[in-house]
Amino acid sequence: MKIYNLMEELVEKKVNKLYDDLKAANTVWLSCDCQNCRLDTMAFVLNRIPPKYIISSRGITHTAADANLTQIKADIDTLAIEGIRLVSTSKRPTHNIKTNAESLVISGTKPFFFFPTFTGTVMDGLSFEPIANATITLLRDGKPVEMIDQTWANPTKTYQSTKGTYSFCVKPEEAKEEKLVTNFQFTIQVEAEGYEPTQYAFSTPVTSEILRENRGLSLYSLKLQDLFMFPVGSENPME
Ligand SMILES: [Zn+2]
Numbered sequence: 001m002k003i004y005n006l007m008e009e010l011v012e013k014k015v016n017k018l019y020d021d022l023k024a025a026n027t028v029w030l031s032c033d034c035q036n037c038r039l040d041t042m043a044f045v046l047n048r049i050p051p052k053y054i055i056s057s058r059g060i061t062h063t064a065a066d067a068n069l070t071q072i073k074a075d076i077d078t079l080a081i082e083g084i085r086l087v088s089t090s091k092r093p094t095h096n097i098k099t100n101a102e103s104l105v106i107s108g109t110k111p112f113f114f115f116p117t118f119t120g121t122v123m124d125g126l127s128f129e130p131i132a133n134a135t136i137t138l139l140r141d142g143k144p145v146e147m148i149d150q151t152w153a154n155p156t157k158t159y160q161s162t163k164g165t166y167s168f169c170v171k172p173e174e175a176k177e178e179k180l181v182t183n184f185q186f187t188i189q190v191e192a193e194g195y196e197p198t199q200y201a202f203s204t205p206v207t208s209e210i211l212r213e214n215r216g217l218s219l220y221s222l223k224l225q226d227l228f229m230f231p232v233g234s235e236n237p238m239e
Contacts, residue, residue, distance in 0.1 A: 005051045008042075010073065015041045015080050022084065031088045044083035045076060047152060047169075050162055075159045086153070111178040111208040115170040116222040122164045122190055125228035130164025133157060134192035134229070138168045140185065146171045167221070175208030182206055188227065195229040 019033045019041075049072060122134045137155040138145045144154050148169045158164045175182075188200045204222060 003053050003055065005046075006054050007046060007049055007052055007072075007076075010069070011042050011045045011049075011076055011080070014073075014076050015045065015083070018080050018084060029085065029088055037087050040087045041080065041083040044086065045079045047167070048079055048156075048159070048162065049075060050165075071160055075162070079159070109210065111175040111180070111210050112172040113175050113180075113182060113184070113206045113208050114172045114211070115184070115206060116204065117167055117169045118186075118224055119165060119167040119221050120188065120224035121226045122158050122166065122192070123226055123228055124195075125230045126234060130160075131158060131192050131195070131229055132160040132164065134164070134166075134190055134195075136166045137189045138170070139187040139189060142187075145186070148172065178208055178210055180208040182208070188224065190227055190229060192229055194231055196232055198227060198229055200224070200227055 015038055019030075019038055022030045023033050052072075118138065120136075122131045122136065123129065124131055135155050135157055145168070147154050148171045152167075152169045154168060156166050156168065158166050183203050183205045185201065185203045188202070189197070190199070191197045202224060
């Protein structure tokens with residue numbers, strides 16, 4: 001028996017179907033539909049939705065028919081189209097948008113600051129309900145921070161099925177030497193229709209290290225404090 005992320009199957013099917021449909025319709029903006037582009041799109045979607053694990057010996061089709069998956073399926077549709085557009089418009093010679101992260105791991109000689117994956121949640125400050133469709137930007141020195149590869153977006157968005165959560169995976173930064181500790185300052189900026197925009201500044205110390213070939217890119221994650229947004233015109237009880 002094996003543990004299996006049900007979302008992988010749903011996403012794979014959806015992304016392949018969309019690519020096939022778009023190709024059949026001769027969609028102008030679809031520049032490529034090779035296997036690498038399809039895999040990049042799948043990673044883009046899977047990085048934005050919560051996993052749902054099942055034991056593989058049990059019927060997958062049975063679980064997939066679960067009515068609770070309606071919302072997540074709708075979000076997968078939206079994300080898949082978004083991902084295909086992004087992958088289609090990024091012109092990388094290798095056609096493989098994971099080159100960035102992989103080349104860093106393989107090099108194995110240079111020290112880098114590997115950032116934790118930042119995750120957080122955006123909520124309504126009055127109802128404590130998660131906010132969908134919020135736009136979140138991660139800034140450093142006032143500028144949007146580059147992500148590790150194009151399966152991650154900055155700015156990113158929150159979706160209903162992900163309960164207002166977002167995550168960022170920052171591109172590792174080259175360091176002068178190994179075991180240097182630097183305190184990195186970031187600002188999260190959040191905007192959502194009908195809400196007052198909000199900002200949150202935080203810092204995190206990172207120690208530079210050299211990734212050895214067999215270790216892989218094992219990223220840990222840093223949970224940021226919940227961000228509360230207040231409807232335009234409402235009294236903010238925290239002020
Ligand atoms: Zn391609």
